[in-house]
Amino acid sequence: MSASPETTPARPDAPAYDFRTAEPRWQRAWAERACFEAEDVPPQGRPTYYVLEMFPYPSGKIHMGHVRNYTLGDVVARYKRARGFTVLHPMGWDAFGLPAENAARERGIHPATWTFDNIAAMRAELQRMGLSLDWRREFATCQPEYYGQQQKLFLDMLRAGLVERRESWVNWDPVDQTVLANEQVIDGRGWRSGALVEKKLLSQWFLRITRYAPELLAALDGLDRWPERVRVMQAKWIGRSEGARLRFALTDAKLAGQDEVEVYTTRPDTLFGMSFLAVAPEHPLAARLAARDPRAAAFTAECRRMGTSEAVIETAEKRGYDTGLFVAHPFRPQLRCPVWIANFVLMDYGTGAIFGCPAHDQRDLDFARAYGLPVLPVVAAVPADGGQPGGPDDDAAGAIGTRAYDGPGRIVNSEFLDGLTIEDAKRRAISELERLGLGAGVVNWRLRDWGVSRQRYWGCPIPVIHCAACGVVPVPAATLPVVLPADVTFDRPGNPLDHHPTWRHVACPNCGAAARRETDTFDTFVDSSWYFARFCSPHAAEPVACAAVDRWLPVDQYIGGIEHAILHLLYARFFTRAMQATGHLSVEEPFRGLFTQGMVTHESYRDAAGKWLYPEEVERTADGTPRRRADGGAVTVGRVEAMSKSKRNTVDPGAIIDRYGADTARWFILADNPPERDMEWTEAGVAGAYRFTQRLFRLAQGLGGAACPEELPPTIGAAARTLRRATHRCVAAVTEALEGFAFNVAVARLHELANAVGEAERAQGATADAAVDLLWSRHEALRTLALLVAPMMPHLAEEIWHLLDPAAARLAAEMAWPDADPALVAAESVTIAVQVMGRLRGTLEMPPDSPEAIVLAAAAAEPNVARALEGRRVVKRVHVANRIVNFVIAG
């Protein structure tokens, strides 16, 4: 683009703002004056504000998503600081995880070396952005100083009964050779590796998050500064439901090896519509049958391989195996229903067994149709006319085709439930089950306990020892941290800790016998579940120092991607409660305010051969046709989508900062659109932002170094008053916009003020004299502009601040937020729209709050309005003060 700074020679009379020297200079000034450092325990009497952006995984380079995230947080931090808050704004590294091990396997670099090299590179890039961070608090989760404290927390939770070791069906990732929590399986694939997941039985460590399910759900209501949709997603994830557990007696206990099957249902009202019972392939009953029936074994084995991704491709693929067993119906003991093993029944939800009511559940219906099972309607839709249900036109009454009916209605064909509503029938059915001793009403949760074991090296060691005699023995607190051994090899799959010659061989702390150290490490979500608390006292000898954490927590404003809406945020909420239960802190909720930003997107490009091209490989001809820069080859412009390495539609923040500076990058990101939406990164947009930085600087230079007159002159001319009003209205508008995260609106208002300053500059030039009132007003406007722009473009703000007053004792970053003078913000006159029958026919300029009679008279007298009213009878006059008049006419 022609707007590139390289091709913009500095004009001799107006040297351009040189961000290359200015940005590092101001960054040094902030550091020297410790502008962004906060005390662990800040002094009482001043309000505190904790701003936190989700800390990054140290992949090696920052990407535009980071730039957006940290810019948003920095605006908040700088703004709140100017508003008088003592601000905590830390940064650290989510430094454990698989990519480091992959690098070790692929390139022979030690995970620690790889990680710390990446951290150094990314820290340098973040520092170039000019973020107002307290770098003294920086830590990486892979440092023993951090994860050792995490081990303490774990042992406290173990003591408090919040940890459990149990055998369970888990998702096995064959590529990563590790277990994934159910929440981490996406479409049957590992959320990190993408490998198809298999089911496997393994001993695992679990954190008992389910114990907090009711509280985690109830407390969502209090999170009024969270996005509604995040709360909804969490509520659905926790998944409270009311239903019944009931036991079905098997009619041939000898064959089955057990005499009953327990089922959970949310629809006990449809029990009379039952035509089969189905258990999950992992159900104990299925396992017993498989042990003696080769065909049952073949079916369950097939289900295990299949995972869940099949269902996406083949929606109608309901598979089952008829066990030949039967259960008795609880209300009609003479009725026998067949027992199936079915691939759509989940072992982890409810009891792993269901009763099938095909008429009123789509999955059950699909299954029944596939295997020729009966369909017995028991809910009749109530006709809209309020007549009797089950009339001739009512297809829900008898005729179920391929659509199950799950709407409202009345119960039919169900003996003692007949005629009841669904809700009444549920209650009645449950009380009958209770009377018969066959079941009870229960509340069920979808949320499962959090499996935290990982068979990996690059994670926090789980601090326990397995002793043949004593069982599981916690590592004594005095010997913590359990430090990862550095000398490991990655020449074979699986966990290097298992292959280490000595590390796992230890004496039992209890009996002294030879014992084995736990070689599982924690899920990295554990690391990120309490880092926000550690930031309050990052060097404390305990996990958190109470005095600090109680002063700072909860985080006032947390900012990050929507992709963490469920897992990370839910785990952090759980961890906070668990830390409270173990006496580490006293808050319940970690994040008072949450903001979820949109993604950064970019056009994608392919050459004639279909190969993806990076944006910098593409240029535009004069008529806008894209072509390959190297050889002019044809280029197809693809969709605008999230930046990704595979599509090569990425833009490197480092290159942008080199070329335009950090302020330009920050400004464009804020200006383009509302921060919660996806933004499109465009070259033209950055160039525009760059031009604005130069323009602001030139406006400040336009004062030509003229000192600001000491006092506001007693007489203020029209031009000066116009500018002063623009200045103060801008303060009010920008303040309101920043409070509401409407950064793009703040940018628009700042453009307007810049335009007003430009006009004033010309007005002053036209008078050809130093009109002192105007000069003073321009100083005021530019001073204000510098402070208002400072949260967003901090370096340029300092540069302008310094230019206006080279002797200033304080930096712009140290100044208080400007106050708007209400007298100047108030309108001098208002434009009132005049409508006839709701259609605009004219406008009036009036003093604010003019008496209604005068406004109405003036409105009716407006020529265009008068023409529209001519010969008509006005039946109603609507007057909204300072806004609108609407005449309603007859006919």
Next chain:
RNA sequence: GCCCGCCUGGCGGAACGGCAGACGCAGCGGACUUAAAAUCCGCAGCCCAAAAGGCAUGGGGGUUCGAGUCCCCCGGCGGGCACCA
């Protein structure tokens, strides 16, 4: 399939139920320049020669003096979850 968003000029977007399109990007015209770039100024939703007027916030209804905004139906786009009984 279920749930949640979103839909406004060429583009990003603005708009307590009250003048739709602020501000910017791209565009066009002008000034400056030998010329271009940069810069500065101005124009700009669509129809109509213009005025007047009409049409315009995905489509259709409704509530209201007045709807981009509230309600109902439909369509499209995006996202989340998914055999969750």
